[in-house]
Amino acid sequence: MKACSKLLFVVTEDWYFVSHRLPLAVAAQTAGFEVSVATREGRQAGVIRSAGIQLIPFALSRRGGNPLREVTALWRLYRREQPDLVHHVALKPVMFGALAAWLAHVPAQVNAVAGLGWLFTSSSGFARLIRPVFRWTLARLLNMPHSLTIVQNPEDRSLLERSGLSATRLRLIRGAGVDVRIYYPVAPPSEPVCIVLVSRMLWDKGVGEFIEAARRLTEAGVNARFVLVGDPDPANPASVPESTLRSWHGHHGVEWWGRREDMPIVLQAAHIACLPSTYGEGLPKSLLEAAACGLPIVTTDAPGCREVVRDGVNGLLVPVRDVTALAAALGKLIGDPVLRRRMGEQSRLRAESEFAQEAIIAQTLAVYREVCA
Numbered sequence: 001m002k003a004c005s006k007l008l009f010v011v012t013e014d015w016y017f018v019s020h021r022l023p024l025a026v027a028a029q030t031a032g033f034e035v036s037v038a039t040r041e042g043r044q045a046g047v048i049r050s051a052g053i054q055l056i057p058f059a060l061s062r063r064g065g066n067p068l069r070e071v072t073a074l075w076r077l078y079r080r081e082q083p084d085l086v087h088h089v090a091l092k093p094v095m096f097g098a099l100a101a102w103l104a105h106v107p108a109q110v111n112a113v114a115g116l117g118w119l120f121t122s123s124s125g126f127a128r129l130i131r132p133v134f135r136w137t138l139a140r141l142l143n144m145p146h147s148l149t150i151v152q153n154p155e156d157r158s159l160l161e162r163s164g165l166s167a168t169r170l171r172l173i174r175g176a177g178v179d180v181r182i183y184y185p186v187a188p189p190s191e192p193v194c195i196v197l198v199s200r201m202l203w204d205k206g207v208g209e210f211i212e213a214a215r216r217l218t219e220a221g222v223n224a225r226f227v228l229v230g231d232p233d234p235a236n237p238a239s240v241p242e243s244t245l246r247s248w249h250g251h252h253g254v255e256w257w258g259r260r261e262d263m264p265i266v267l268q269a270a271h272i273a274c275l276p277s278t279y280g281e282g283l284p285k286s287l288l289e290a291a292a293c294g295l296p297i298v299t300t301d302a303p304g305c306r307e308v309v310r311d312g313v314n315g316l317l318v319p320v321r322d323v324t325a326l327a328a329a330l331g332k333l334i335g336d337p338v339l340r341r342r343m344g345e346q347s348r349l350r351a352e353s354e355f356a357q358e359a360i361i362a363q364t365l366a367v368y369r370e371v372c373a
Contacts, residue, residue, distance in 0.1 A: 003084075003372060004033070004084035004085040004107070004108060004368065004372035005032070005033060005034055005084055006033070006034045006036075006081075006082065006083045006084045006085070007025075007028055007033040007034065007035050007036070007083065007084070007085045007086075007087065007368070008035075008036050008037070008038060008056075008078075008081055008083035008085070008086045008087070009021060009025060009035070009036070009037040009038070009039075009086075009087045009089065010037075010038050010039070010058070010060070010074070010077075010086060010087070010088045010089065010093045010097050011037060011038075011039045011089045011090070011093065012039065012040060012060050012061075012090065012092065012093060013039060013040050013042065014037075014039045014040055014041060014042045014043070014044040014045055014048060014055070015042060015043065015044045016089075016090075017037055017039050017044070017048065017089075018044040018047050018048060019285065020089070020114075020176040020285060021037075021089060021176065022047070022048065022051060022053070023177075023179070023357055023361060024176075024360075024361050024364055024365075025037065025051070025053050026051055026052070026053070027361045027365065028365065028368065029052060029053070031365055033085075033368075035053050035054070036053065036054035036055070036056055036081070036083075037053055037054070037055055037056065038056040038057075038058035038077055038081075039055065039056075039057075039058060040057070040058070040059050040060070041055060041057040056077070056081070058073075058077060060073075060074075060092065060093060060096070061235075067096065070096050071096050071099055071100050071103075072100075074096055074097055074100035074101075074104075075100040075103050075104050077100075078100060078101060078104035078106050079104050083106060084106075084107050084108065084372070085106075085107070085108045085109065085110065085368060085371065085372060086101050086106050086108075086109045086110075087109070087110045087111075087112065087368075088101075088109065088110070088111045088112065089112045089114065090112070090113075090114050091113060091114075091115075094111040094112070094113055094138075094141075094142075094149075095137070095138055095141060097109070097111070098111055098141040098142060098144065098147065099141055102141075102144050107146060107372075108146045108147070108371045108372050109144075109146065109147045109148075109371070110147075110148050110149075110150060110367055110368065110371055111142055111147065111148070111149045111150070112149075112150045113149060113150065113151050113152070113156060113160070113282070114152060114282035114283075115152065115156065115279075115280050115281045115282035115283075115303070115304055135159075135163035135164075136163065136164065138160075138163065138165075139160065139163040139164035139165040140164070142160070142165050142169060143164070143165055143166055143169060146371060147169060147371070148169055148170075148171055148367055148370065148371045149165065149169055149170050149171070150171050150172075150173050150364070150367060151170060151171075151172055151173075151282075152172075152173065152174055152175050152282035152283040152304060152307070153172075153174070153281075153282065153283055153303050153304050153307050154172065155280075155303035155304075156280070156282070156303060157170050157172055171363075171367050173360060173363045173364060173367070174283050174307060174354065174355065174360070175282065175283035175284075175285060175288055175307075175355060175360065176283075176285050176288075176357075176360060177288070177355055177356060177357035177358070177359065177360030177361065178285070178288040178289050178291070178292045178351055178355055178356065178357055179292075179357045180292050180351055180352050180356050180357070182264055183263075183264050183267065183289045183292035183293050183351075184264075184292065184293065184294070184348075185268075185293055185294025185344065185348055186268045186293075188271060188337075188340075188341070189268075189269050189270070189271065191223075191271075192223045192224050192225055192253075193223075193224045193225070193271045193272065193333075193334045194224070194225040194227060194269060194270045194271050194272070195224060195225065195226050195227065195270065195271065195272040195273075195274050195298075195330060195334075196227045196228075196229055196266065196267065196270040196272070196273055196274065196290075197210050197226075197227070197228050197229065197230075197273075197274050197275060197276075198229045198230060198263070198266070198267075198273070198275075198286040198289075198290070199229075199230050199275060199277075199284070199286055200230050200231065200232070200233045200236070200239075201228065201230050201231060201232045201233070201239065201240040201245055202233060202236055202238040202239055202240065203238045203239075203240060203278075204238040204277065204278050204279045205275065205276075205277050205278075206275065206276025206277050206278055206300065206321075206326075207228065207240055208240075209276045209278075209321060209322075209323050209326055210226065210228070210274060210276055210326070211226070211248055211252075211254060212323045212327075213226075213276075213323055213326045213327040213330055214226035214252045214253055214254050215252040216323070216327045217253075217327055217330060217331055217334070218252040218253045219252070220331075222331060222334060222335075223253075224253055224330075224334050225253050225255060226252070226253045226254045226255070227254075227255045227256075227257060227270070228245065228248075228254070228255070228256045228257065229257045229258075229259075229260055229263075229266055230258070230259060231258055231259040232245065263289060264289075264293065267289060267290055267293040267295060268293055270290075270293075270295060271295070271296075271333075271334075271340055272295060272296055272297070272298060272330065272333050272334070272340065273286070273287065273290030273291075273295040273296070273297045273298070274297070274298045274299065274326075274330065275287055275297075275298075275299045275300075275305060276298070276299065276300050276318065276320075276326050277299065277300050277302055277304075277305055277320075278300065278302070278320050278321055279302070280302070280303050280304065281302065281303060281304030281305055282304050283304045283307050283308065284299075284304060284305060284308065287299060287305065287308040287309070288308060288351060288355050290347070291308060291314065291347035291348065291350055291351040291355070292347075292348065292351035292352075292355075293347075293348075294344040294345065294347055294348040295344050295347055296314065296315050296316075296333055296339070296340050296343035296344050296347060297309050297314065297315030297316075297343075297347060298315055298316050298318065298326065298329045298330055298333065299315065299317060299318075300317065300318055300319070300320045301317040301318065301319060301320070302320050305317075308350070308355075310346075310350075313343065313346050314343050314344075314346035314347040314349075314350055315343055315347065316329040316332070316333070
């Protein structure tokens with residue numbers, strides 16, 4: 001196979017590409033690749049183009065859609081652009097893109113599974129019914145020649161192996177990394193203690209449990225701020241309605257700040273980071289950024305989340321959907337500034353030693369070289 005020179009990313013949303021993959025794309029360009037991204041053209045399109053990355057407007061729905069039509073559209077994209085290597089990001093682009101890349105005879109592909117999500121973790125009857133077929137199909141698509149799959153946590157790697165994906169085609173790279181030069185600790189802000197939950201406003205992210213924990217704590221006399229940072233995601237069936245977010249604001253210490261572009265400043269204004277996610281994360285970037293800013297973290301003992309937090313060392317792990325445990329963990333940290341400082345220092349050390357962006361990018365470029373070899 002000829003050496004790879006033309007790299008194409010396939011990502012559903014331009015904002016996700018900017019937040020999670022743009023530094024990798026720039027590094028690939030520096031390494032000699034001609035880089036482009038096929039994604040929905042939205043508010044971050046200018047950021048992508050200003051980085052010297054070609055943006056190819058391409059709409060791949062995240063909810064519903066016609067599978068045959070979308071696979072065909074991807075096949076046409078690959079036939080037109082003739083990439084040497086295509087990098088699919090997230091489950092739907094991975095599944096549809098792997099099939100389209102095989103049909104279009106793309107020489108090499110990397111499939112980044114950023115969490116296996118609702119279909120693999122839901123207990124609903126529909127999910128249980130189709131899960132075996134989905135797992136079998138996904139494993140066969142990812143077992144194709146000249147293909148490697150990146151997972152972000154050991155649970156996802158094990159699940160894909162049990163589904164039939166060869167271990168020789170799996171590579172574990174823990175998240176998208178964090179720029180520890182931009183995200184760094186500062187002196188703790190003045191109290192009351194501020195707890196931030198940074199994510200898309202989805203029920204699956206544990207937003208409802210966070211609000212209930214805030215209610216219980218404030219009604220018990222705890223003086224703290226419980227800040228939600230992020231927008232709803234109407235394309236996701238688990239999106240929290242904007243009207244609900246507005247109704248919470250101003251009650252029981254809850255504040256909804258909406259989407260913010262200045263995340264280092266947001267995190268440096270907080271004392272604690274929280275993400276009580278209820279589903280299969282890959283490795284949440286918001287927790288990596290919080291760790292780099294030296295925050296203690298309260299999160300669920302769930303795939304992806306537990307990769308960032310060592311319970312009792314740099315944060316506290318609580319069972320999924322356990323509001324009582326969540327409120328207790330937050331209350332413990334709210335009332336103990338010495339514990340917050342000690343755990344925050346450990347968070348920063350973990351960010352520097354295990355999740356620094358440069359190391360994650362180097363590992364991903366090594367996967368590109370391997371699959372193209």
